[in-house]
Amino acid sequence: MMARGSRLVLITFACLLLLAAAVIAGVALGETPIPPSVVFQVLANKLFGAGFVLDPIDEGIVWNYRLTRALVAASCGAGLAVSGVVLQALLRNPLADPYLLGISAGASTGAVSVALLGLGAGMLSLSMGAFIGAIAAFSLVALLARAAGGGALKGTGQIILAGIAGSQLFNAMTSFLITKSASAEQARGIMFWLLGNLSGANWHDVALAVPVSLAGVLLVSWHTRALDAFTFGVESAASLGVPVRRVQAALIACTALVTAVMVSIVGSIGFVGLVIPHAARLLVGVRHGRLVPVAALTGAVFLIAADVLSRTVIKGQVLPIGVVTALIGAPAFAVILVRGRWVR
């Protein structure tokens, strides 16, 4: 039907426009506000060599500091939100969240191992350590779920339980390492990193985060009908012609990879993957053809906004962005819970 196709195009277009506006706003706002006109001029200079004469400090702030932050925040928000949508749909559990698979716990352990134990003898960066830890933890969780029968069509509950066990284990290891070997100063730095931190975001991070997030969103968008088919459970999806195991494996691995990359760049930013999918469902309903693009956009805009808040709420100090997302996300989640749109 024509109306559906054109509506989707319209939604996608509106999403991209909104996202661009959010990025510009995210760059313009801050402790020193920069007028949007200057932001545009910097972009024109850098992208097209337009040759506007600008204050080099402003130019540096826009290009090397705030734009990278905004782009990483947007990628991260979109990636986490879409991962949340996928896991909630596939696991048939409204509380599913990308960190449920043990990924953030594993990333923490990995990062802490590098920072405190000197694992990799200086060859590994903090984020590389986090990525390895995240993948290790997810592999453990996936193996445990498989051993418990989670590979079978019915046992989607197993991966959630395995994720909880894995998260507990890796969190305990992180705490053990911090207590055993960290100085107070190191512990504070690690805590800050664990709660999510965009301040180090540079163009290398952008070059990693943007393609990974984009690829994740595209892969999920390709499977929206399959995700819809899970509405009445796994067996129903199978009877509707969905190759259940292949779709589950591909999409869960995709969310794990996207989340691991994001966590390794910015630390673990809570509540985005849990709350944004539900907020997006309130906006456009449960059909994934609309839900996925809208969740990606909402996640991106939300994280840009949270980053602006984290830089501006306390003068002269940057809050960990995870604190901001949790402070907004937890009450928002409570509201959604009370309105109860997704549970009967």
Added chain:
Amino acid sequence: MTTVLQCSALGWAVKGRAIVAHVDLHLQQGETLGLIGPNGSGKSTLLKLLSGIRRPCSGQVQLHGKPLASLSRRDVARQVAFVEQQADTGDAVTVRDAVELGRTPWLSALQPWSSEDQRIVDQALADVDMAQMPERAWSTLSGGERQRVHIARALAQKPQILLLDEPTNHLDIQHQLSILNLVRALPVTTLIALHDLNQALQCDRLGVMERGRLVALGTPAEVLTTERLRDTFGVRGRYLVDPEDGARVLRFQPI
């Protein structure tokens, strides 16, 4: 008679306990085959094996002569629709959303939703008498209404073979009869698990499941004998005749 769906030596076990064992069954084109048997006799599992959503531990299912395992899930879903018992969701879907899912095996990125899909969904809603409430939320539907939506979803798949697991459960008597009449009138081959033996009498053929095995197969008159009712179902059954049209009706009493 052409065989559209068949299985041979079909078996499925969980933790060493056989739920379905040594089942041989040929479903003939156009017939309505009823599957009856006490609770736990393996009817649901047999339907899931035949629809391909469970893989057999032994034996093989063939669809139009081809092994089910060699076909893609999508190919199977274009030919076989399965209505399971009491599938539920916590998602805020509408009746129309749920029925539109039936078009899943026919759609892809290259074959987007068309007016033909729309027409098929409208027809499926009309067939189950739900056309007047397409925007109703799933959570507000009664058990019977949900069952009718599931059947509409299966019809929207435009299958040649329809597998139904106790579709008249939870339905009031009017809708029980209308669903059964609808199913019989459809130009498809139907395998239907039933509990009501009087309803089962209306099928073309009946198969009786007992402890995972298919113990009888034939016309209702051949299969539903007083001996069978006593041995498999544990009841005393007697046929009474409706004086108005001469139809035979079963009456049950405890042994």
